[in-house]
Amino acid sequence: MTGHSSDSTETFNERRSETESRVVDSDRNRIGAAIKDLKKTGWYWGSLKANEAQEILQDASEGTFLLRDSSQQDYLFTISAMTSAGPTNLRIEYTEGKFKLDSVVLVKPKLEQFDSVVHLVEHYVLLSRTCGRGGGQLSPSPAPHSGTVRLLMTTPVYEATPSLQHICRVSINKAGGRIQDLPLPNRLKDYLTDYSYHV
Missing domain, CATH: 3.30.505.10 (SH2 domain)
Structure with missing residues (x-):
């Protein structure tokens, strides 16, 4: 036991x-x-x-x-x-x-x-x-x-001053909508979804 x-x-x-x-x-x-x-x-x-x-x-x-x-x-x-x-x-x-x-x-x-x-x-x-x-x-x-x-x-x-790409990414995120539905190359869609925040 x-x-x-x-x-x-x-x-x-x-x-x-x-x-x-x-x-x-x-x-x-x-x-x-x-x-x-x-x-x-x-x-x-x-x-x-x-x-x-x-x-x-x-x-x-x-x-x-x-x-x-x-x-x-x-x-x-x-x-x-x-x-x-x-x-x-x-x-x-x-x-x-x-x-x-x-x-x-x-x-x-x-x-x-x-x-x-x-x-x-x-x-x-x-x-x-x-x-x-x-x-x-x-x-x-x-x-x-x-x-x-x-x-x-x-x-x-x-x-440091953010890149133009990052500023655009934040602006697109603020606008809402589905990233996958945007008429963009997949590489850009991946970049956008890599940071999906509004700030």
């Missing part, structure tokens, strides 16, 4: 180890895909430091933003954005295969989760652009006494 229990424990431990390995591989693949997508955006600045991001955003209008690697170990990425009170930083959290904004405990369960960082940014950019100055903030509406600042994301800051 003891031998059977030992065999069962070994089998259980092997299965658990295999499951953990699959989860780690899945996370590694998802994060790798997120970084690959981010490198195509032009507004991902990599290992830019917080003070450098602040300098870049200092004279920008409200809603201007960029994305960079987080300097905090528990987070992968940080959005640096210009608000009415000046530049601010908002961390992006990765848990259980999903990306979401870091926030206070009470708000966290209400925040949407995304399969990729670019989807997350795209969501909040579209929300900010749609709602304009009257809404679309990433934080609750500021109460006069609370000191809370509304965060809009409308205009990305590119690390």
